[in-house]
Amino acid sequence: MIATETEARTYVAGLTDSAGMARLEQFAEMVLDENARQNLIAKATEPHLWQRHIADSAQLIENVSRETLGPSASGPWLDLGSGPGFPGMVIAAIAPNMPVVLVESRARRAEFLERVIAALGLAKCRVEAQRLERVTPFTARAISARAFAPLPKLLELSAPFSTKATTYVLPKGRSAAQELESLKPSLRAMFHVKHSLTDPDAGIIVKA
């Protein structure tokens, strides 16, 4: 269990190199700075940014295969409703050679994401600043989404971007098991729930 900011930083440092940590430090500063202007994260979570948001996002990397992260996988990692960049920007900062697409419909949030991409030099990361429903479909190697939509709706909206080979990693908080139960059995069988490292009561819905 990752309970403190120190534990969160140590955990994330084990998933990336010093350049990756520097990118994440810069991203963290930008989130806190921008949070004074627009509502990106709950104010109460600001002192726990690494534990509640950065490590919470970074742990998704451990739930996908090496092949999915590697150069032979086809299509980008797709993050739905990225908001300030959780989890998508964290993934892009850790794996800068992997293409990542962040979909965010709110213009001010999308503009913030563009500024972060430029500041961090993430050449393979791009923003779709529109509703997912309007994005021209492509095949995604992996799909992530945190606090985006209930599971059935999420799967419906993401279906045009998904093939049998697409990995799903969906942090679902305390409703993970219940949301999985809401799927029809044939669909439910494709997914399992992993425990979150940042909250013992939260789950991540995974399709490998």
Ligand SMILES: C[S@@+](CC[C@H](N)C(=O)[O-])C[C@H]1O[C@@H](n2cnc3c(N)ncnc32)[C@H](O)[C@@H]1O
């Ligand atoms: C509750 S926030 C979560 C943000 C981020 N994933 C996080 O966990 O901090 C949901 C985000 O999804 C965006 N959003 C909601 N529906 C969307 C859609 N259909 N297409 C694109 N973005 C959407 C909202 O603008 C918002 O920024």
